[in-house]
Structures are given as structure tokens and as C-alpha cells.
Amino acid sequence: VPLEVSGERFAVVYRLTGDAREAQAKARDICVEQTIEFPPELVDDPDILGQVVGRIESLERGADGAYEASVSYAVETAGAELVQLLNVVFGNTSLQPGVRVQRLELPDALLAQFRGPRFGRDGLRERLGAPDRPLLCTALKPMGLSAKALAERAYGFALGGVDLIKDDHGLADQPFAPFRERVARCAEAVERANRLTGGRSLYLPNVSGPADRIVEHARYAKSVGAGGLLIAPGLVGFDTMRRLAEDDALALPVMCHPALLGSFVTNPEAGISHYALFGQLTRLAGADASIFPSYGGRFAFSRAECRSIAAGTAAPMGHLRPSLPAPGGGMSLESVPDMLATYGRDVIFLIGGALHRRGPDTAENARHFRALAESV
Amino acid sequence: VPLEVSGERFAVVYRLTGDAREAQAKARDICVEQTIEFPPELVDDPDILGQVVGRIESLERGADGAYEASVSYAVETAGAELVQLLNVVFGNTSLQPGVRVQRLELPDALLAQFRGPRFGRDGLRERLGAPDRPLLCTALKPMGLSAKALAERAYGFALGGVDLIKDDHGLADQPFAPFRERVARCAEAVERANRLTGGRSLYLPNVSGPADRIVEHARYAKSVGAGGLLIAPGLVGFDTMRRLAEDDALALPVMCHPALLGSFVTNPEAGISHYALFGQLTRLAGADASIFPSYGGRFAFSRAECRSIAAGTAAPMGHLRPSLPAPGGGMSLESVPDMLATYGRDVIFLIGGALHRRGPDTAENARHFRALAESV
Secondary structure, eight states, X not given: OOOOOOSOEEEEEEEEOSOHHHHHHHHHHHHHHTTTOSOGGGOOOHHIIIIISOEEEEEEEOTTSOEEEEEEEEGGGGTTOHHHHHHHHHTTGGGSTTEEEEEEEOOHHHHTTOOOOSSHHHHHHHHHTOSSSOEEEEEEOOXXXXXXXXXXXXXXXXXXXXXXXXEOTTOSSOTTSOHHHHHHHHHXXXXXXXXXXXXXXXXXXXXXXXXXXXXXXXXXXXXXXXOOEEEOHHHHOHHHHHHHHTOTTTOOOXXXXXXXOGGGTSSTTSEEOHIXXXXXXXXXXXXXXXXXXXXXXXXXXXXXXXXXXXXXXXXXXXXXXXXEEEEESSOOGXXXXXXXXXXXXXXXXXXXXXXXXXXXXXXXXXHHHHHHHHHO | OOOOOOSOEEEEEEEEOSOHHHHXXXXXXXXXXXXXXXXXXXXXXXXXXXIISOEEEEEEEOTXXXXXXXXXEEGGXXXXXXXXXXXXXXXXXXXXXXXXXXXXXXXXXHHTTOOXXXXXXXXXXXXXXXXXXXXXXXXXXXXXXXXXXXXXXXHHHHHTTOSEEEEOTTOSSOTTSOHHHHHHHHHHHHHHHHHHHTXXXXXXXXXXXXXXXXXXXHHHXXXXXXXXXXXXXXXXXXXXXXXXXXXXXXXXXXXXXXXXXXXXXXXXTSEEOHIIIIIIIHHHTTOSEEEEEOTTSXXXXXXXXXXXXXXXXXXXXXXXXXXXXXXXXXXXGGGHHHHHHHHOSSOEEEOOXXXXXXXXXXXXXXXXXXXXXXXX
């Protein structure tokens, strides 16, 4: 029986450490490890060797001295599933030192299997009634506040015109502010403020909870008026984000939070590039916006790495809509001009704690933030 | 309103790079970043500062010159959920360079929220009728074979006495061997061989599929006679593994596969230690066995790292049963004596491709493998 393969292939560009001979050996190992994971000399089916095993399409030395290998795989190896696509891209090879996923090159035949961002840049801007200016986001915190106190903050932020008011990613279902109470109160508060201002602020609760309750969490959030969802795929899996983003009964904007994804990027010789992880993969999994720690804040991402993430949110990916980069992690109002120069206007400025430094009046602080974004 | 905290705390030991001053600063940052993620000077509630923010319990210089900080958190910050526990342990800090999670120290009050391995070492041995000897595992592969051909291999392995016959982790729902057909055929084949031999081999299909189908996959597998489940938490999330392991309607042994988990361990100055990741965390998420690439094979884990994993599967964790280490990744029959010396008898020898090197008779190869394990 001949193998059912279409001939369509996708490619992964890997960065490999070592000299030419070592890079060649690594690329060959990847072709086998990511597919048949079996001694090729013991395979007697020429179709498996010819079609299923990965194929080195190119191997070139880059400007930094490391080698880049483009390895292609039959789209059928990924079985039309995001989980298995991730597995073919980097499953076992993630356990090897000196191999980094630089970027994915996915043909339309594969991209057709994914919906991608439901709203994307244009859809989110339309929903927010903000066709052109940079968008604004803040987080409800600190953990330990009551649901009532968090809702008061949400009200002030919405009153002042912050577009996206998300739970801090550390808010789960703690006794301080239980999930259902918090989500109902905050959604109501944002709606109340919107009625007063005529604005369209959205509240995005963190639904990254237990695997058997996450859909229920999201449905509940929708039912009480949440305007979007915050999800951390590092905590709950990329495919859980895809599942929620593709859910037509929810049909809510999705913001991706980077919690627990850091280990993929902190070692430049291994893991997954900023571009592929926070740009391409979050988009493939349906995120309308991708949060990441910007240069110049509490974290150590470089300006170039951050730029590459922004590029990944907009790079051509067939029918997939571009998503929005949401740089945060210690940004302040003073960071806005420089961030604007780096990211352009298609950006979500995420400012959390620093928004409180101006004083205790949440709405006033939010108005200042909004005026800054309107003025650029 | 005073905060509802029990006073029970769990601790995470972090390894920090830098000198004493830098390590102190990093530890202080972790206390805030992993909890309130908010400027402490803007918090006016003394309970939040005193109870919710993490606390440095100790900071000491280790033998290798790096510092180890023990940071404790109120158990309530983790909200009785594995997802949120992972978030508090390492969510945002995973994005910082120079911080590695060395180990978790979890009190009974927190461990009581988790079932852990349903079978564990004793339960799995009882189910397999193997009270004392090393256990045997192999993988069905290569990808590209038909369901029928994979089932023939499964039959041979069971006939020869391999205890655990798992899908290769790359088998998903590809057209070569669709999930339902493959699982039904392989489960039937193993059952047929068991009837002939009186043995108790188990077939463990890979259920790491789409988030909205994974429970259905597992139920289907159980319904057609699968004896366990193979799950890759790096692909589907640790909490999905926990959810399946805790499901009383399934009540099946769970093997954890390390696909896509590698980036946590490849950088010794960041990520999560082998001990905590493959030992403690997989166990907390209900794995009865933890697969990892052993030293001496195709991967680069050291003997010490592998030993630490085995230690993590058995270290005291309250009421949680010990799980079994399953070293694989290029192991051969010749590796058995050395592996035995390293891991002891409470081990699962996972030999895949190399089992085929002796010749095309799967059952005969399996018998040889079994005899080897019986003789030690």
C-alpha cells in the first residue's frame, strides 16, 4: 500500500551550533528524530524513507558563524493538529543542546487547517473603535486584593479609556478574589463605565485554570460580559489557546500571556526564537495579541528580539490575520515614545504597576495614559 | 477584611547566578514577580506585603559558587490548582536569565490537593505481575507504518513479554495509521498475545492530541482495551496529564513523555532542574512513569542528571506514591547492565529501535530483552 502523502511539505529553519560537519550531522539527526525516530537502516519501506523522514533543504552558515538548516517535513506528519505540529517541529529535539528553532515556513495546505486570530489587528481595532492609534492595556493587581477592590480598579481604568483591562496573569481562583466573583464584578464594572463614557473597553479575565474547567471558565466569563480572554499557553498548552480561540460560541478576542514560556528563549543556542515563539506560534494558536516583556523594563529581552516578535505577529502566514504585539513587563508612561519608535502604531502598550505611580486616582491615571496614546 | 491565609507555605529553591549582592536582588525580585507583580511601595495593605509576597527563607552559596535561595509562598497563592502552582513557581521568572528552579518543597496541606500517581511503583508492578524485576518498555514505530503493521509489532512484543508497549510519541492521528484504527488494532493484538502467554502486557497509546479531543481519545482507548496512556505534558500541558490521571472512569496507568520539555533543562543557568521537572512535577501531575533520555544514548543528559531524575521519582512527597523512572532515547540491550547499576531495579528499561537490530522476529527480540531483565 503506498503512503498517503500529498507532496505538500512544511519547513523548519533550525540554528545549529558547531562546525560544518557537526551541523550536517545535527541536521541529519533532526530529520530522523522528529519523524520516524528509528534507525533508518532498519526501515525497508522506501516511501517511509523518502516521504516521512525529514529532508534537508538547505544548510548555510549565517552571519554569526552558526549554521542554519532548513528541514522540510510532509504536512501529513503533523496530522492536521497543532499538538503534533509542535511535536514534529521540536518535540524530541528540544532535548538536544545546540539546536534552536528560528522560524517556521508553513504552506497554505497546512495553514488552511488553522483559523488563526479570529479578530487580528483590524478586528480588534474595530471592536475597540480605535482604527489608528496605539492601543492601551493594563492589568488588575496586586494579587491579594478582593474581587470588589479589583472591580473598582477596573471601573477606573475603563472610565479613563484603557482599551484592554486584563486580569494579572497571577489571578486564578484564590480565596482572596475567587474566579467567578472576580470575573462577574470586573465585567460589570467595565460595562458600567462604558455606559457612562460611551467607550468600548474590554475586560479580559485570566482563564488559565484546570484542564477540566477551562472551557467552563471561558463560558462563564462570556456569560457575565467579559470582552475577551487572557490565556497563558506555557501553563495550559498552545492547543488549549487554539481551542478557545476557535470556539464560535465564545467568539472572544484572545490575549496570550508568556508565563512559563521563558525557558524556550533564555538560551540563544537552544529553544525557540522570539520570532517563532511569541510571533508565529501564538498566532497559529489563535492569539489576537501577544504579550511579551519589552526591552527597557524588568526583563532582559533586547530591542532586536522585541522587534523580531513584532515582525512575527505580522509576517505573511497565508490566510492568518496579523496579531498585535503587546510589550509590557515594567513599561512606564515615559517608555511610550521610545516604544512607539520601535514598534510603530500597530501595538498594544501594556502598562501595569507604573500606571499607579501618578497617584491613587485610577481613572485620572488612565486618562493620562489615553491622552498620551491619542497624542502620538 | 483580613486576608484568608492559613499560614501554610510551600517553598521553591532557586539557583541564582551572580555574586552575593546580585543573588540577593534576584531573590527579592522573585518574591514580588511571582506573586503581586506590583511595586511593593504602592501596596498599602500590610497583609498583602506580609502574606502574599514571597519570602526569602534562606540564601546560601552552593559548592559550585552559585547561590541557592529558598523562597516561600502562601499555599493560597497557588489556588489549589496545578496550573497556578506552576505559575507561582516559575511563570514570569522563567523569562529572566540566571534563575533555575532546583526543587520544590511542598507541605502536606498543598500535596493533599493532588492525587499524584494512581498506581505508582507498587501499583504498576502489581498490575504487571512483576513484583521485583526491572520492567520493560518499547515503542511502536516508525511513523509511516500502517495500523495493521504496528499491531503486528505490538503482538510480537507482547508475545515476547515486554511489559509496556507504547505508541511512539510521534504517532498521532496521521493518515498512515489513524488514531482509532491504530489503537483498536494494537490493543486487540496485545490482548490476543496475553491470552496466549498468560502475560499481562499493557498497550499505551499516545493520546496527546487536540485539547478538545484528548479526553475522548483517552475514553476511546480505554473502551477498546488499552492498558494505559502515553501523554506528553510539554505538548498538552501538565494539567491535562493530571486531569487524565485523576479520572476515575479511566483509572489507567500514565506514562509521561518528555517531548518539548527539553528547553527547560538544556541551559544549566535557567529553566527547571531535571530533578524537579522529570521527577517532582511529572509525579505531581499524576505520572506513574517518567520517560527521559538516558545518558549513554542519542541525547546529552549526564549520568548525574539522570540519577537526579530517578531520585525525584522517589523522594518523599507526602502521600504521593513514588513513580518509576523510564530511561530511553537510544538505549540498547548492551546498556542494560550499566543502567541497572545506575538506576537500580525500580526502573523501566525503554528500548525502541535497538530492539529491532537483532533481526526481524519481534517476539524473539522481545524474549531476549525479557530474559535479560529476568536474569539480573
